[in-house]
Amino acid sequence: MPEHNTPVVVGIDGSDSALQAARWAGAVAAVYGAPLHIVHAMPSIGRNLTETAVAIQAAIMSYQHDSALIFLRAATAAVQQDQPDLSITTEASETPVDEALIDASATARLIVLGGKDVTGAAALLLGSTTLRVVTNAACPVVAFRGDAVGVSEKPIVVGVDGTAAGDGVLATAFEFAKAMAVKLVAVRSWTTRAPAGDVTIPFLIDWDALEAAEWSALTGQVDQWRQRYPEVDVECVVETMSPGRALLRHAEDAQLVVVGSRGRNALTGLVLGSTSMNLLHHSQVPVMVTRAQPE
Template sequence: MTGNPDTVVVGVDGSDSAIAAARWAGALAARFGLSLQVVHGVPRLGRNLTEAAAVFQAASMQYQSENADAFLKSAADAVRCEQRGLVVTTAASSDPIDDVLFEASKHARFIVLGGMDISPAAAVLLGSTTLKLTTEAICPVIVWRGDRTSPNSDAVVVGVDDTPAGRAALATGFVFAAQLGVALRAVHSWALRRPPGTTVLPTLMDWDAVEALQFVALTELVDEYHRDHRGVDVTCFLESGTAAGALLRHLEHAQLVVVGNRGRAALAAAALGSTSLNLLHHSPIPVVVCHPDPP
């Protein structure tokens, strides 16, 4: 993480979701001992296939520009009402909001976005603010989901694998669990069987032994990061199937799920089968997407 990460930055657009995300971001900043910055930017001017779409987009940009100060004040007041001692600042920009938040990610501790459904159509729209930020931001990006406006005592769930992105997620998950004083659930998925037609593994395989080795590898990896956070209660789960499916099964009585994104290449990260995208679409709780530290 680069810069001086002493601020949580939340983007707002006047929607109820953005106000709720700002309240949650303010509560998170207070728990971490950070300040909060509420920012507003205009929608990005994209390609319009029809004249009606161009008119709608122009009207949306004008509406956002004219009401930026009101949107910022509404969100900041909602946060200050609940977090009395928190330092809250606001900033309006005439630049596209995804550019504003990307620049903020170079010095922020976390970027928070209001939750929204990520449809298959949006997944291929590389101009989407959520997708752009979760694939390109420097610091972790939290996409607020659900209806909670402050952290609680529920666990943090983290998707774990022995890759730079998986390690970044594990390290971030421990930070959240330690700072919030809650338990951590470390979840790793693996393929119990090879797809039909493959012969990489022999037909006669001691799957119990393979599973045992997988679990040992998982616990050893988790313990590397647990050493710095011994006060965190950790439980490891080894699941068969897809990573997204495994994580979704563990989100009951959880308040946050943390995943790694393997790269900042938007086209690759926007693949519909990606774990991050599946969670952004289906998770009922906030999703933290983090990247490996740049070399």
């Protein structure tokens, strides 16, 4: 599929924040000159539910089915108000939302998960569904957060961990920074804390040398991508704190946070561990998760 025809896909659930997510996704699509595809799908029922839970789920599904076209029209109208020239298509899918979005990711530039209100439908869309989509999607996935409905001049923050997966994260972050013509802040974190027993004489450790090594590792990895994207202004930051705290700190002045996943399951995946879950729960800006491709 030609790159300019590769759509940005946004999943909506009818909530107000889903409309905001659709508007944000439309703004990103406009930046890329790409079409926007808005998807409404059925909540996942799950397994081994009680009879009461099944009845509640069935009621939610019935409501969602009857309201799908209304939700899609509302989202389309909201996006068109911001982006009148944007090409928009819609889809009301009968399949579970996670399956619909994972299938859509095969031909998408980006998947945006919209909806975070504490309702039955939104909890399904941005709860376990987020983990399933992030883990299995073939393209980057954005969990929409905050109140932004468009792109801005604020920087993009990317978490860099020095792994091979980190190169994929940097590639995605540089691409978005270039498209949005904004600064990129590359954050690497390390800590002076060591597990008990690992350091026998901690006061003999050259912490300055260790920090210099972290700087060298970060700038070395970033410079490889800076050469490919010379138009992108990059700031490298090394923080002596946990990755989650470091990224949240810099996200306060950013419009997007980009992190990586090794594509493992929700319990063992790198980005689906404490750092990314911390971001998904506490970030006030959209969080993009890009999964490493198999070697």
